[in-house]
Amino acid sequence: MRNLVFLLQKEFRQIFRNPTILRMILIMPIMQLIVIPLAADYEIKHISISVVDQDHSTYSSKLVNKMTASGYFQLVEYTQSYAQATKTVGDGKTDLILTIPAHFERDLIKFNKAQLHLAADAVNGVRAGLGTAYAAQMIGDFNREIREEWMLLPKFNEMPQIEITSANWYNPHFDYHLFMVPGILAILVTMVGAFLTALNIVAEKEVGTIEQINVTPLKKHEFILGKLIPFWVLGMVSITLGMIVTFVIFRFLPVGSFFTIYAFSAVYMFGVLGIGLLISTFADTQQQATLFAFFCMMVFILLGGLYTPIESMPEWAQWLTRINPPAYFIKIIRAVYIKGSAFSDLIPEFLVMIAFAVGFNALAVFNYRKRSA
Amino acid sequence: MSTVRVENIKKTYEKGQVLALDDVSFEVKSGELFGLIGPDGAGKTSLFRILTTLLVPDAGRAEVAGLDVVKDLWKIRQIVGYMPGKFSLYQDLSIEENLNFFATVFNTTVAKNYHLIEEIYVQIEPFKHRLAGKLSGGMKQKLALCCALIHEPKVLFLDEPTTGVDPVSRKEFWDMLDRLKARGITIVVSTPYMDEASRCDRIALIQKGKILELDTLEQIIARHAQNLYAVDADNRYNLMNDLRKNTEIVSAFAFGEEQHVTLPPHFQDEYLSAFLKEKGHTGIKVRKIAPTIEDTFIKLMLENQ
Missing domain, CATH: 3.40.50.300 (P-loop containing nucleotide triphosphate hydrolases)
Incomplete structure (x- = not known):
């Protein structure tokens, strides 16, 4: 116990003497929370569209007007030649081609039926998918409008229609930032916890100081606790800073309680520190540790549900997310921030957090052989 | 103890x-x-x-x-x-x-x-x-x-x-x-x-x-007493090569400016002088020296190879 106090003293002294670590802890949350939610936006706007109009009728120009007026589409080309439009796609200047065939209006009136053709540049799958979906929806609307127009001719009775209205629970204004920010908070704590710890321990190996420590009567657990506790504190500081930044910039406060957030963060931090510890047991140089950390971070973020919803992943990937600690933590922070979940609602997740904390640390200690370090 | x-x-x-x-x-x-x-x-x-x-x-x-x-x-x-x-x-x-x-x-x-x-x-x-x-x-x-x-x-x-x-x-x-x-x-x-x-x-x-x-x-x-001589001559490079080619000589190593040469026990320093003169060296200096730890280490190293 007495030894631990001295180790902590030493550790904090070194951390406060290292401007890079302090800058990372202060600047990283601010930068990430300001830049990423503003830049990374799900909503796809400004889809470039080429219109191949071979009809030049009232209806065709009505349709084109409707689409460009929506704000989602940007007309980059209005031509008669499909070949010309495909060339524009090839040049990467347009995402979508809408072809209106000749006799579109005539067919529509005469046969009550006409065809349109949509082609999308699927290099960016998301853009192509959403673009065709938006376009299809608009064409559907257009279709309905025409029919309503015709119905006005008092031939039949009112046409039966189903209208759908939706309410967005918990995020009524569909604010994308409200979704992103808590997720980034979670990633932030993960980075501070796992990677600063790993780098710090590996640095002792690399510089050789661990050699001098190993010939002292310091015990394994004292050394490890001496490393974990300072970074646990830094992690908690980092999430506090993150929440302050979130409030200052986005005016978000958690709907749930701060207690729930801190309780989960406290346990989660130990799990994350365990990951850092584990990395440090098999990396001999800071370079190795950094590369490994990068790899982990990619997996954590991409399989963590930060950008892409876990529910839409293939089943095997969903299984992977179950052993991905940030996936849980992102979910928890979002639940508390947006939905206002209370601690009692998240008991199963809390148990998982404890399991991660115990599991990773046990694995790390098992792997860490002080004598041959 | x-x-x-x-x-x-x-x-x-x-x-x-x-x-x-x-x-x-x-x-x-x-x-x-x-x-x-x-x-x-x-x-x-x-x-x-x-x-x-x-x-x-x-x-x-x-x-x-x-x-x-x-x-x-x-x-x-x-x-x-x-x-x-x-x-x-x-x-x-x-x-x-x-x-x-x-x-x-x-x-x-x-x-x-x-x-x-x-x-x-x-x-x-x-x-x-x-x-x-x-x-x-x-x-x-x-x-x-x-x-x-x-x-x-x-x-x-x-x-x-x-x-x-x-x-x-x-x-x-x-x-x-x-x-x-x-x-x-x-x-x-x-x-x-x-x-x-x-x-x-x-x-x-x-x-x-x-x-x-x-x-x-x-x-x-003392245990590894050697018949050791310090040798120097004007053309040091040739001196080194000539000494190393001589099969009678046990070992020859450059030690600073001199060559430390170990001879078989019964050989005298006159042997070295005569050999070098015959090879056409000038400014020949030969003196018997007591081996240092370095000489001894080299000897032991050679013996153990």
Whole structure:
């Protein structure tokens, strides 16, 4: 116990003497929370569209007007030649081609039926998918409008229609930032916890100081606790800073309680520190540790549900997310921030957090052989 | 009474591919200043790491102050001081902070054992607030020695403490070791410098994981008496080549400006003079010399190849 106090003293002294670590802890949350939610936006706007109009009728120009007026589409080309439009796609200047065939209006009136053709540049799958979906929806609307127009001719009775209205629970204004920010908070704590710890321990190996420590009567657990506790504190500081930044910039406060957030963060931090510890047991140089950390971070973020919803992943990937600690933590922070979940609602997740904390640390200690370090 | 006892220690690396220590046995007496002398890669550091409980030997056993290095490692860590070959104190802590840290880790204080380090510490005390990483080589060495001494160890292990240190500091360092020895601390020190062998009570010449010879310096040299001559001539390059081509000559090595030539026992220096004159050398100088530890080490090395 007495030894631990001295180790902590030493550790904090070194951390406060290292401007890079302090800058990372202060600047990283601010930068990430300001830049990423503003830049990374799900909503796809400004889809470039080429219109191949071979009809030049009232209806065709009505349709084109409707689409460009929506704000989602940007007309980059209005031509008669499909070949010309495909060339524009090839040049990467347009995402979508809408072809209106000749006799579109005539067919529509005469046969009550006409065809349109949509082609999308699927290099960016998301853009192509959403673009065709938006376009299809608009064409559907257009279709309905025409029919309503015709119905006005008092031939039949009112046409039966189903209208759908939706309410967005918990995020009524569909604010994308409200979704992103808590997720980034979670990633932030993960980075501070796992990677600063790993780098710090590996640095002792690399510089050789661990050699001098190993010939002292310091015990394994004292050394490890001496490393974990300072970074646990830094992690908690980092999430506090993150929440302050979130409030200052986005005016978000958690709907749930701060207690729930801190309780989960406290346990989660130990799990994350365990990951850092584990990395440090098999990396001999800071370079190795950094590369490994990068790899982990990619997996954590991409399989963590930060950008892409876990529910839409293939089943095997969903299984992977179950052993991905940030996936849980992102979910928890979002639940508390947006939905206002209370601690009692998240008991199963809390148990998982404890399991991660115990599991990773046990694995790390098992792997860490002080004598041959 | 012996303080360090090594019996048939064997250590390999890379799953047995690299042999670092091959059946090494020796003893270090209490209060002795014992030198391990050998080139880089001889196995000196491996031996130190085993004796300081950082490494487990593949075979054999070793004791420090009567304690087994594998079983009683925690007790050994209390009583040994170790100074690794590479400076391994915290570079981002100051002299004073490093010293205090290592004192507290050993459950003691700097004040309690100040008498042990005083002589060395006063030399670096003016810079005590300077970070260890910003110290010169010699000062780092002194600080490392202070930190290794601060818990009043019974045995001190110093792995190449003078490598990369200037000649004056080297001499000072050995003077310090003499004074520590006078306090009754057993010291095991390794060095690649043959000239430092004379400062040790006894030395072990080690090469490729084997101890070639172990005794006092004088005894080792006496045991390996050689018919040795220092030779010089105007054209040194040709001199070297001619000497090496002569099959009668046991060995010829460049030693500074001269060639040290070992002749078979019954040969006289006239043989060398006549041989060189015949080869057309001018300015020939031949004198009989007493072998140094370096000559002896080379002889032993050749014999063991």
